[in-house]
Amino acid sequence: LVVLAIYFANSMSLELRAAQNRVATITAEHAATGAARYVGYILTNYGTNGIMPNLIQDLPEFRTEAVPVGEAYFWLLGRSDQQTRPERPAFGLIDEASKLNLNTATVAMLEALPGMTAELAAAIIDWRDEDSDPTENGAEDEIYARLSPPRRAKNAPFETVEELRLVHGATLELLYGEDTNLNGTLDPNENDGDNSPPYDNRDGRLDPGILEYVTVYSRQPNTRADGSARVNVSRNALTQDSQSLRELLEERLGTERATEVLQPVLLSGANIQSVLEFYRISGMTADEFALVHTDLTASNNPPEGLVNVNTASEAVMACLPGIGFDNAPALVAFRQANPGRLDSMAWVTEILEPDAIAQCGRFLTDQAYQFTADVAAVGPNGRGFHRTRFVFDNSDDTPRIIFRRDLTSLGWALSPWVREEIQLAMENQR
Numbered sequence: 001l002v003v004l005a006i007y008f009a010n011s012m013s014l015e016l017r018a019a020q021n022r023v024a025t026i027t028a029e030h031a032a033t034g035a036a037r038y039v040g041y042i043l044t045n046y047g048t049n050g051i052m053p054n055l056i057q058d059l060p061e062f063r064t065e066a067v068p069v070g071e072a073y074f075w076l077l078g079r080s081d082q083q084t085r086p087e088r089p090a091f092g093l094i095d096e097a098s099k100l101n102l103n104t105a106t107v108a109m110l111e112a113l114p115g116m117t118a119e120l121a122a123a124i125i126d127w128r129d130e131d132s133d134p135t136e137n138g139a140e141d142e143i144y145a146r147l148s149p150p151r152r153a154k155n156a157p158f159e160t161v162e163e164l165r166l167v168h169g170a171t172l173e174l175l176y177g178e179d180t181n182l183n184g185t186l187d188p189n190e191n192d193g194d195n196s197p198p199y200d201n202r203d204g205r206l207d208p209g210i211l212e213y214v215t216v217y218s219r220q221p222n223t224r225a226d227g228s229a230r231v232n233v234s235r236n237a238l239t240q241d242s243q244s245l246r247e248l249l250e251e252r253l254g255t256e257r258a259t260e261v262l263q264p265v266l267l268s269g270a271n272i273q274s275v276l277e278f279y280r281i282s283g284m285t286a287d288e289f290a291l292v293h294t295d296l297t298a299s300n301n302p303p304e305g306l307v308n309v310n311t312a313s314e315a316v317m318a319c320l321p322g323i324g325f326d327n328a329p330a331l332v333a334f335r336q337a338n339p340g341r342l343d344s345m346a347w348v349t350e351i352l353e354p355d356a357i358a359q360c361g362r363f364l365t366d367q368a369y370q371f372t373a374d375v376a377a378v379g380p381n382g383r384g385f386h387r388t389r390f391v392f393d394n395s396d397d398t399p400r401i402i403f404r405r406d407l408t409s410l411g412w413a414l415s416p417w418v419r420e421e422i423q424l425a426m427e428n429q430r
Contacts, residue, residue, distance in 0.1 A: 024379025028386035031072035031377040043399040050367025064091035071380035086186035096370035097308035099215040104305030112319040120169040139168035177209030183413040219304040230297040233278040274361030286346035306365035322359030369395040
């Protein structure tokens with residue numbers, strides 16, 4: 001009877017613990033949903049016309065770490081140039097315009113990405129183009145027909161980044177690199193050589209895969225905050241209509257200053273192809289440009305795939321013509337030293353020469369409309385774990401979720417450092 005009683009008590013104890021863990025997991029899932037609503041609120045109230053303030057520095061009430069939701073907590077996993085220790089995660093929202101767009105990047109841009117191969121870059125182009133003619137080193141139907149099961153090249157734009165897994169040559173090693181859980185942090189198993197997967201070189205530095213640098217969501221509207229069309233400052237547009245630009249400048253800068261700004265633009269004869277090049281030629285001050293830059297465009301169609309020079313990593317900016325590996329470090333260094341000057345991209349003209357601006361300007365923006373909220377949550381007492389990645393589109397009046405993926409199966413994403421903090425908080429509560 002004693003043995004049976006002990007066996008029954010032990011079984012009930014295990015059942016109770018399993019039930020508690022299940023409740024903790026469900027609670028964490030609801031906390032992640034609460035985080036999505038929280039991010040939606042932030043974007044609604046602070047993301048205006050593509051300009052998002054530095055949420056960490058300029059918005060003290062914006063919380064990204066251990067945010068309580070009932071008895072659960074959530075974290076927003078982000079990326080930061082200021083991250084000094086690779087094993088410590090960064091927190092915040094991720095600007096999708098800080099990455100290369102798979103649907104607009106050229107072969108040369110893709111090949112410049114860390115870890116990229118010429119074959120995969122060409123295969124990406126062949127996957128998204130409309131024809132069935134393979135580019136050099138690329139892959140079309142005849143390559144995919146040899147697979148088991150066979151398939152065909154899509155010959156249409158990428159709809160998700162995960163679609164890369166279907167592209168010829170996109171191995172897990174290339175896509176994930178050492179960052180197998182896609183958290184941007186050097187976890188212990190990612191810095192131990194051959195002791196545990198993945199294979200890494202044990203150099204104390206995280207070498208992420210291609211997934212870290214690419215997106216399909218970056219695009220911006222060609223309308224202003226009031227819904228009216230932006231003013232096109234390209235050379236072709238100004239040749240046909242310069243009055244719209246004059247009216248905008250007079251409204252923001254006054255009649256006399258508007259004439260001073262317009263004169264060098266109209267007389268230069270330069271083939272203006274970007275808003276940044278227009279700013280350089282106009283002679284406006286950075287403060288003046290900040291008053292009008294969200295009202296300007298250099299295209300008749302909504303731009304897609306522009307890279308936000310205020311948030312893009314050094315690796316991404318090095319892919320752009322006119323910047324390359326020579327100028328990308330200088331741009332990042334300026335950003336780090338002058339965080340208060342990132343209200344537009346005017347500062348770029350202090351780093352790059354005019355020829356470089358003419359090359360890269362049409363690929364750059366200083367606005368962001370799509371953001372990723374990578375939410376990791378735990379339930380009561382640090383039990384349970386749930387992780388969901390949300391992509392928000394803030395180009396309309398109300399932010400909406402355009403992509404959602406459960407990443408819980410990738411494992412713990414908050415690094416041992418955060419786990420230790422959770423355990424310490426639990427001990428203090430006791």
